[in-house]
Amino acid sequence: MSILSASLGLTRYRIIEEVPTELLQQVPEKLKQFCMVDIDGTADERSFGWTNIDDMLDMNWTASPPEKADYFAFSLRLDTRRIPPAVLKKHNTIATNKELEHNKEQGKNFVSRDRKREIKEQVTLRLRARTLPIPAVFDVIWNASANRIYLDTTNAKVRALFEDHFTLTFDLHLEPLTPFFMAMDILGEEAAPRLENLDPTIFV
């Protein structure tokens, strides 16, 4: 569990909408519904979804429930297949050379652009089926009573992925607690006009 690591990255959110109690009761169920689906046996490039924070292989929460005292704790798991560019280049060259030889036998001294693209697609697909997806796990902690959600990364791409998947799962929208939104949260909506019209301080 990476939220336990000695040094961690953190992004804070709050949920914009009021969260109904019934929805909170449905959290475990919804997590399962939008859980991670393994792609080890396919040639898919990417897969992501929720998984147990205590065990990234447990997409049914059999090892432990997502409720931990007042929190919901789960993980966003993202598996990605990456073919090293050098490997792709090598196998693409092999396949293109083979095609060229074949064409030469028929008196044609080149491989058409369309055919080259087709070969590249085939090679990519073949290599992808042989490449193991690399899993990455990002912990999510939901403190419902404080209306706070912590995501254990500051990576912008993962943040965007998390925000979208969270909204898809719970039909709730997240607001990252950046300085401006935090100020609104602390001072209340009525401070908005003043916050929006602030001039930067000139210290020199």
Add this chain to the structure above:
Amino acid sequence: MDLSLVERENTLLGQDFLTWLWFKTDQDAVLFKLEDNRTFTLHMEQKLSVQGGEGETKATATVSSPAGELSEAKTGLRTGKKVNKAQLLFAMDQDEWLVTVSATDFGLSGLKTPKISTKDDEGDDPDAKFLEKMFLLERCLEMFDVVFTQFLNLRLSKDWAEESARVKLWING
């Protein structure tokens, strides 16, 4: 709401905050107070970066100094730059939290809480470690929020003109 406006306000508030915080904590140890009246101190640690300009003229200077001397970054402030990333050290009783804060989005990185026991004792609640870590994490966030709230109240009050004049004196001093 207009997203570019939000971005502008984020940078403005975040950078004003961290720049003020450096000034505030550079002199004496300041005691901040939590809601439950517990007190803590805050220091800017050994890593800091300052940024100025916009678009193509944007320039950043990052200083890392084990001795805690950040004079190069302070020179940056004199040219109108502001703090855009800083390492903060919170201390309460015997405990310390270290965290790097980015001004534009308040992203927290390298967050180190006081150590938790990693040993599994028999009969322990399986979530004990998690709950202890969450307690420490949220304590750190609580301290951060107290300091930011104090800044906000000052920033939006009429006292800000006076305070920023003091910051100016400190920068040029």
